[in-house]
Amino acid sequence: MEMSELRALLTPAGLELLDAVGTVGSSADVARAVSRLRAAGHSPDLVSAVVGQAHLRSKASAKFGPFAGRMLFTRAGLEQATRLGVAARHAQRIRSAGFTAVADLGCGIGGDALAFTGAGLDVLAVDADEVTAAIAAYNLAPFGDGAVVRHDTAEDAFETMPAADDRAIWMDPARRTSGHGETRRVSADDYSPSLDWAFDVARRVSTGIKLGPAHDRDALPADAESQWVSADGSVVELVVWSGALAREGVRRAALVIRDDRSHELTAPADAVDEPVRELGAFLHEPDGAVIRARLIGDVARSLDAGMLDEHIAYLTSDSALTSPFVQSFRVRETMPANPKAISTALKAHGIGRLEIKKRGVDVDPAAFRKKLTLRGDQEATLILARIGDRRVAILADRVSAAS
Structure with a gap:
């Protein structure tokens, strides 16, 4: 927004028009709103300011909730x-x-x-x-x-x-x-x-x-x-x-x-990681803030867990514990990370809805999904990971998050 647009907007008539326009979400909504306001005889600066703000208010609701409906923004801001x-x-x-x-x-x-x-x-x-x-x-x-x-x-x-x-x-x-x-x-x-x-x-x-x-x-x-x-x-x-x-x-x-x-x-400092251990009954994915803060080791000790691989931020344990600092999964079975082996397992479990996660492997989950056979009314999570020099597929179920 330029100063000329802001001056046009910050008048009783400009702000009233902004409130009247309402939500402008999609690009098509923007184009329609611009055409409608220009046809009504409003100035180019006012139209640009009003429609731009209505569009930004729609996007801002994710950060500001209902407050966004009375705020003004710049895109960068x-x-x-x-x-x-x-x-x-x-x-x-x-x-x-x-x-x-x-x-x-x-x-x-x-x-x-x-x-x-x-x-x-x-x-x-x-x-x-x-x-x-x-x-x-x-x-x-x-x-x-x-x-x-x-x-x-x-x-x-x-x-x-x-x-x-x-x-x-x-x-x-x-x-x-x-x-x-x-x-x-x-x-x-x-x-x-x-x-x-x-x-x-x-x-x-x-x-x-x-x-x-x-x-x-x-x-x-x-x-x-x-x-x-x-x-x-x-x-x-x-x-x-x-x-x-x-x-x-x-x-x-x-x-x-x-x-x-x-x-x-x-x-007081970065946490020391726990040693690597074999995949157990549970897999835990630490929250990104825990990973950035390098506190994975502290979380591992609270779950009686170890690292799945020293280079991969996954934890594993046999204890049925979880915490707010991880997403936990109960392991069903493991298999080679190839579509044929995975599709066979999915068919055996009747899985038609699948969440795909990955870490340490160069895979596009959306493209990989197209190679799989999904048929049935069950759901599960597929975790593609590198353990040592092996690419492994882990079929698992989400565990309810700890409160």
């Missing part, structure tokens, strides 16, 4: 925005550490700041892009004086802020090229603000820095807490916590969120 449920947990950490205010340096469209203000924190939200800062101001307007938005760089805002013991710092450095539409990822050396500057701030002030979950672990500060977060099965972010926001004795953490429930595994 939505892509980088924190899910509201995750941001709420960050806000609670800041509150629990005794802070009453937070400076959100690089606030984007205001996703994190929404959670901070909702938790009762006073927020200074700063963004270097004028359009993005204006959108953040709109999104945070319902909170009144509890949220102040400033168009400024993170560096200048930090240097001009008065010292305050009750204020934490939050940063979500831009990891994409500048712009409001199509953008591309940049290397860590080109983040804005720079990571060198952000980590220097974190050494001086209690800070949370949001990064991509695949960030180079060797480049993380050794004296900070690194927390990987997964939401509903996807690893969504890594947060580096410093000062009073870092928990004593914790350097590695995996926060696993499913629906409205969360579970966390913490440790």
Whole structure:
């Protein structure tokens, strides 16, 4: 969205038209909405802004739920925005550490700041892009004086802020090229603000820095807490916590969120893996946050499990235990990883619905499925994995997740 489009939208008539358009989900919906509004005589800037926002609101519901229906976005801002449920947990950490205010340096469209203000924190939200800062101001307007938005760089805002013991710092450095539409990822050396500057701030002030979950672990500060977060099965972010926001004795953490429930595994360092053992009665797939945090060994010990292969993040055990940090499967049988052998097993079990998972093998599950014979009313999971120098197919059933 360009400033001309934003100005056209931020009028009573523009916002009323946006609410009237409703959901614009598919590309076909976009084309129809544009044609309808242009035929009604609306200006090109207003049509572009209204339809673009209606489309982004539809996509944003996955991150912001019903709040998306009253927010404004840029495409780039939505892509980088924190899910509201995750941001709420960050806000609670800041509150629990005794802070009453937070400076959100690089606030984007205001996703994190929404959670901070909702938790009762006073927020200074700063963004270097004028359009993005204006959108953040709109999104945070319902909170009144509890949220102040400033168009400024993170560096200048930090240097001009008065010292305050009750204020934490939050940063979500831009990891994409500048712009409001199509953008591309940049290397860590080109983040804005720079990571060198952000980590220097974190050494001086209690800070949370949001990064991509695949960030180079060797480049993380050794004296900070690194927390990987997964939401509903996807690893969504890594947060580096410093000062009073870092928990004593914790350097590695995996926060696993499913629906409205969360579970966390913490440790003072990377966990030592358990030894490799033969495939047992159960197979366990660690959550991605556990894998990123390198806490697989701690999970294995809690399940009386071992590694299936030293290079593959699967665990195996004979004990009927599971945990919130894994997906567990009861093994039916194993066979060579070729379609003929697998189809024979599927036919014998009457399996017509099949979930296919893989790790350590170069297989396209969708293409592999077409080679299989699926017939029957039973369901199962097929796990394709490499064990040593063998490619193995494991037919299994999901075990209900631990709560």
